Amino acid sequence: MRASLVIAATLLASLSACASVAEQDVPARIVEPDAHSRSELKRVVSEALNGADVTLAADALTKSSVLAIERKPARDASGQLISGREYERPEIFRLVKRGAKCALLHERTNARYELTNVQCAPLD
């Protein structure tokens, strides 16, 4: 009887652990990006940054789970960066997958944005 209980407890613990793993965030990248996913990504990033005008590459977050947003490079008349000694930290977003859902995490605010038009896969 005691052995059965131990086995049952172990099985339950294992199942619980599996469920826990399944519900964890794992770094992810976007797969099969299209106009809808790009539009949603841009909207969410802009929303997270007070509605700022944000330019993203068409393949943003397709190769990496980290998206760094920084100021568009401002240059002087000779082409040099105006601010060549930058102390600000970039705004960092991380794409994660939990179960079947994709979400964007904003590092500075810890905000989480669920993405409904984006398909993502765990990062290799």
Place this chain on the structure above:
Amino acid sequence: MNAARVGVVVWMMGYLAACGGGGGGGDDGTPSSPSGNDYTPGVYLPSSTFANRCVAPRSGTNPATGRPFPDVRGTRTDENNFLRSWTNELYLWYREVPDLDPRNYETLDYFDLLKTTATTPSGAPKDRFHFTYDSYEWYQLSQAGVVFGYGAQWMVLNGTPPRRILVAYTDPDTPAADAGLSRGDEVIYIDGVDVVYGGARADVEAIVEGLYPTVQRAHTFIMRKRTGETYSVTLTPDETESVPVQNVSVIDPDTDPVGYILFNDHFATAESLLVAAFATLRDAGVNDLVLDLRYNGGGYLAIASQLAYMIAGPALTDGQVFERMVFNDKHTTTNPVTGEPLEPTPFYSTTLGFSHPRVGEPLPTLNLDRVYVLTSNSTCSASEAIINGLRGVGVEVYQIGTRTCGKPYGYYARDNCGTTYFSIQFQGKNAKDFGDYGDGFVPSNAARTGDVAVPGCEVGDDFRYDLGDPREARLAAALSFRASGHLQCPARNSSPLYKPGEPSAPRDGELIRSPLREMRILQDM
């Protein structure tokens, strides 16, 4: 009415009461500022007295804060008074700024005058970094390294006819790279306009729009390759991604391995690329490193610090200062902008998560006590901080190339009334408390009296070979200088002279990157 709105109303009422409630006429027809338009030489009210009092107040949300713009109706003199006081509070050389009557100037003209007129030992203006920028543009953000263009960096060797405009380098997977453009290719025609000899204003405008497009429209280029043959290519600009670390390689890997890294921008994406590059070179067991900074105008200082650490390793940098900010003598202990204690930037020894997927991971190191740095007049700011930071902890830096830009300074941008102002506020100094390189770092064989000489050789840019090719003049000079025990440089001016059909320059051109819209470099007759 919620608490926030009550707070705003109370604050506004208090503000009006404190300032006398306005009234009267301003110098440009707007109500005079409550603080008045008086000017007393030598007396500076706090800049906060005048901040956000604008001739044309903005409405809506400030994207930098997510809160409404704080602007209220003011006058030109208010805006000038703000600049006068702000400069007196924060400008590094505030004692050298003339005290001019703010009632007598247009605001941008007034700002231009609020700086030192002193010169450096070379005779150049001490302050060459005094700028304004449209705040709307300043607040625009982008994915790190993403810009609108072709993915080609143009080098303007000569901006007036006969013009010489070459490809300095391309970024991979961009329209330029996909079309086959490569370093040294020369632009001959754009959309039928003669780039070399076109002298009319309309020609210049067409050339500028072709090189630095603002709209997504195809442009046809006639190019001349390094070998002399010409080819036609149609390029359509797009949002392209710069790759700030390229051409990582090991020269002579079997007998005397020397690492090479082309590092073009301190974008956030550089962090993970640099970590990978240094891990590769560490695993290859390189004996030395050639760091190519010739086109690197700076960026995040933290990335410069990480890079310096990966070169030198912990033995030389542990507990040391990479760079510390020195403000004017009114602010010796506290950063006057952030309000935080003035703490130096250390040599960061772990990842910071700028683009690396993890934070706090140890950085790979080469543990070198010397490094060869390739430079030009485009090597600026945070790139110069790498040189200075390493010299501060005893790393022997050898400089191959030409004089760096000379910017040991920095500033915090300040938006007031829709214009963002850049006025030098601090100087960066290394562990040896040195930061006086306002004339740049100069290879020792070209240094004049008063220059900050760095052991090395003056060598011009060489467009005959790809960056990282050991035959390219600067890299070749670094390797031969090393092989000679740091005794022999190529004869000065021995770089192949630039002439048609042989695109090599014994001097620097101007590396002009999109989306610059100025025509200072490209001129008509």
